[in-house]
Amino acid sequence: MAGYIKIEDDQTFSKQMFCIPQHYEDYLESVMIPKGLILNRTERLARDICRDLCHGPLVALCCLKGGYQFFSHLSEFIINYNGTSGHSVPFSIDFIRLKSYENDGSTNDVKIIGGDDLSSVKGKNVLIVEDIIDTGKTMKKLLEVISQFKPAQVKVVSMLVKRTPLRSSSYRPDYIGFEIPDKFVVGYALDYNEYFRDLNHICIINKEGIEKYRT
Numbered sequence: 715m716a717g718y719i720k721i722e723d724d725q726t727f728s729k730q731m732f733c734i735p736q737h738y739e740d741y742l743e744s745v746m747i748p749k750g751l752i753l754n755r756t757e758r759l760a761r762d763i764c765r766d767l768c769h770g771p772l773v774a775l776c777c778l779k780g781g782y783q784f785f786s787h788l789s790e791f792i793i794n795y796n797g798t799s800g801h802s803v804p805f806s807i808d809f810i811r812l813k814s815y816e817n818d819g820s821t822n823d824v825k826i827i828g829g830d831d832l833s834s835v836k837g838k839n840v841l842i843v844e845d846i847i848d849t850g851k852t853m854k855k856l857l858e859v860i861s862q863f864k865p866a867q868v869k870v871v872s873m874l875v876k877r878t879p880l881r882s883s884s885y886r887p888d889y890i891g892f893e894i895p896d897k898f899v900v901g902y903a904l905d906y907n908e909y910f911r912d913l914n915h916i917c918i919i920n921k922e923g924i925e926k927y928r929t
């Protein structure tokens with residue numbers, strides 16, 4: 715079982731203690747995970763991933779759009795680690811989009827966009843990079859699709875995993891940054907109806923935010 719940092723149900727920071735863009739200040743409850751902590755944890759994930767996967771060509775697959783910040787920082791750490799540890803492997807990247815959310819609830823529909831380029835993963839070690847695993851249904855579906863392209867190995871890293879004992883499909887990724895309470899979070903590229911991606915820290919949205927940016 716992968717280790718992770720557990721964020722307790724009541725563990726938050728006052729938003730007054732951080733730099734929050736003014737246009738979002740009234741629409742956030744609190745800061746859950748400051749960006750500095752995300753980066754420190756990401757550095758360690760990169761090391762764990764490299765130890766397991768940097769034995770042959772590695773393809774990192776970014777799940778857009780929410781995964782882009784995490785992906786960007788994680789690949790930088792992986793490239794540094796891979797390039798300075800004596801032994802190194804070719805590292806390539808690819809981007810896909812999974813659509814499964816509307817408003818703040820989970821819908822049944824999962825669409826995989828950009829799958830045409832997936833033939834390049836054949837025979838390689840694949841690292842799927844995801845922002846958040848909620849029910850796990852989306853990831854299960856993606857793993858089915860990827861395996862059809864005959865990669866050597868597939869591992870999944872998710873920056874966040876939600877504690878959702880009732881909704882969860884019991885899927886757990888191979889590497890986890892943080893386990894978080896079952897609250898709707900935004901920031902560090904995670905959005906609510908395309909808003910809040912331009913927020914550095916992972917924050918909890920408030921009732922006013924849910925209302926203001928409802929589609």
Ligand code: HPA
Nearest residue numbers: 848897898899900904905
């Ligand atoms: N925030 C943003 N996107 C999400 C979340 C969340 O809490 N859960 C699943 N997708």
Ligand code: MG
Nearest residue numbers: 777780845846
């Ligand atoms: Mg996502």
